[in-house]
Amino acid sequence: MNLQVCDLVREMSEEIQKLIRAGGIERPLMVGIHTGGVWIAERLHALLGIEDPLGTLDISFYRDDFSRVGMNPRVKPSHLPLSVDGRHIILVDDVLFTGRTIRAALNEIFDYGRPARVTLAVLIERDGRELPIEARVVGHKLKLESRQHVKLSGPNPLELKIVNAPGGGGPQ
């Protein structure tokens, strides 16, 4: 695929910068979703020079398909370094597809407190939403067949690939 991830990330950071200025957002708190979302969030966090440390979420404990697929054996600790109460959170993920990951992430964030606002930023937005969730900042929009998946590999270098999944499009 011909998409340069670093170019897309730079465009995303400019877009977020604009939002921050227009919306008068003070001290946003950036949170990345494991694993790809954290890679993108790390870069955005550096480009935007956000003061507060980056938060990370592993949504494995909040997934809606535990009884179907069981425990994720590679679950990582979630780490929100500061209180989320009253903060403007910029939630970052690599690919927005069904919306179920974001649903899980929102539930997890709300178990930490009550943020003032949550803005979603994603590297790739593809079709196939199963929940009413939309991204405010998008690196690139893709239309794919239901059997196709877009995958981000990394962290160095970050590369996007489209793969054909056997058995059709699953969630997450």
Place this chain on the structure above:
Amino acid sequence: MTGGAVTMRPPGPLPAGIQLTPDGQLRHFLTIEGLPRALLLEILDTAESFAGVKNQAVKKVPLLRGKTIVNLFFEASTRTRTTFELAAKRLSADVLNLNINTTATVKGESLLDTLRNLEAMYTDMFVVRHADSGAAQFIARHVAPHVSVINAGDGRHAHPTQAMLDMFTIRRHKPDFSRLCVAIVGDIMHSRVARSQIHALSILGTGEVRVVGPKTLIPAEVENLGVRVFHSMADGLKDADVIMMLRLQKERMQGALLPSEHEYFQLYGLTEERLSVAKETAIVMHPGPINRGVEIGSEVADGSRSVILQQVTYGIAVRMAVMSMAIGARAGR
């Protein structure tokens, strides 16, 4: 076993199948013995992720929402039952606490009848504590396929979640097991905790494992498990990185196995002075409840090297890991 029609098999090496699913996931957690190192590491890593849940404003995750976990305790226990209960609640499961001494077995209901009744209530997991070695295995062999069994201590046989929370505590302080010298001190003979600890330490590739205690409390065959035996504290604690004390069960005092509590403390009690031969950075552990002035002095139990209360905290995360892995292993079956 109370009123059971089926005789209980003695504990021993388990047929590989019973604890694991065909694809190697944890289905029941009965003993550490024979489990692959990768699985123990997976338990520790998963527990590491659960350790953060206590920092959330809402101290729970929705993972086991709608599941029912039964604490089936045939033997008294406060800490173990409480931490299992808290672990289940932090996973959003519903918990039923059954103290079997006071329920149906008194009325003559057999153990298997009790199990069938609990299964008929659509429960998902039994956490079993029993005075007989092999009780959890017996139950695991007889439960319906949709139920997982966790051993919360059976006789002298095993207490696998205690051993795993001990491993978790050690790893938090000293991540490389291969470089560690670990001394287990006290009544090895009657201790299910010691047995599970020795298996776990050995599977995780611990550099050296020692057992320290009077001859009457160390079983002859323990050396076959790859440990070094010491009868003196001075030799056994020398240069140790981790000291794992065992609870001296006072009921053993009545037999001929032990002198008085006072005399035991004089010979094997852990004091600051005895601790001085261990490494400067050594940590002191104890599964609780502690007998102050019997196996451990208060100045050590409450001292800077004691990680005894951390063990309690970590016990919740480790039990959350084991419970969610065992229930998750049934997914899609």
